[in-house]
Amino acid sequence: MGRQPKQDKDQLINHVESFRTKLGLSRQQLADTVGVHLQTIGYIERGEYAPTLALALRLAKALNCSTEELFQPKAEY
């Protein structure tokens, strides 16, 4: 099968906010650690922006968890 257009199942559920609050980090602190702008953390937490793999890995490292724990697809493939 060829390339499919983006669908709902491609959307991600993320747990960035819960992991961040568990560690007692502010958005600014997390943004500084992973090297992005403060607003970007807000966009990721609200699910309005899906990070690249590199940023997802940096986030997972900063939040002491795996990327699978942090991001999951909305629907199963």
Added chain:
Amino acid sequence: MNTMPNQLKQFREDRLSRILDEGTPQLLDQPLIKRSLAVVAVASSWITFATLLIATNPQVSDDFRSLTRLRIIASAAMAVSFLLLRVSMRRVTSLPDEFLDERELANRDWAFRTGYMVIRRVGLALTLLLIGFLVFSPFIQVPRGPNSDLLWLFHFNNSLLGYVTQLVSTTGPVMYFAWVAFLLTYVAYSFPLVLLAWREAREGVVIKGRHPDQSNLHKLATRYFRKLWRVVIFGALTIASMYSFSVFQYGYIWVIFAWVTYGVYVYFWAIYKLGSTLIALQNPALGANIRLVRQSLLRAFTTSAITGALIVFVFAFANQLNLNILPAFFFGFASVILHIYCFALVRRIAYMTASEQRN
């Protein structure tokens, strides 16, 4: 070596440094302000376009067609909203990739790509409209018969020459095409900013510069005086060459136009910078002497704003109230003098701040 590429490199580095130093003004970083500016930029360009369409329609009565004032206000709103949007979004649009994160880069690329797609279609539609008009209007006029093809070519050639001639004249229907070209350019420049401002307005975060203190005030005043000096020199050269060579025609009007445009830009730049400086100086921790100078600055700035408003009033109501437009030039001169005074005060505050910090 002070070669042209080196100078350009230095210019780019200075600009980059200025963006990083100054950050984004607090007021322009508010989500509501960003979205309002985006709405004003789009609405004002549509209003300008609509007034042009109404003015060219012969079915509409003369009373309704005299929408010049509305067009002037809408054009002014276009210019102001564009300049403010540019300042508001310049971090994302002007900084090199290494200063932005991946979401900002993705947003910037999306906005410019979408802006390009829109402009591409609008530009194509306008070009086809113009070509269609040029090709088919003589074709319809030429009666069928022997040699009609040659006649059509002759009419097409005449028509094309006529349009090209009208393009350089200040009157005639083709002047409206010049307006449309201007609007198209405006959309090309402002539409990506509108999209970005709308997208980046989900949450208000003040993007602070590297030096949020008053250490940049001295640099700011120097920049104003340098700009004003350029206006004076450019103006003197323009006027001198105008009288020396009597070259008012042959496109010389564009030199005068460039001078006036740059002068107006410096005027609005000064208003914007003085306004932001006054906001930045609303700091209760400042010394009593600096607060006193700030009050003088506020008074001078308010007076300059009143004289500026009087210029607009004179030009807007000159016809209606039978006003002489000469006082507008006086008000303009007074505004510039007041701006010079304001920036002298800004420089004084910079010295006072430096001296306070030393003590």
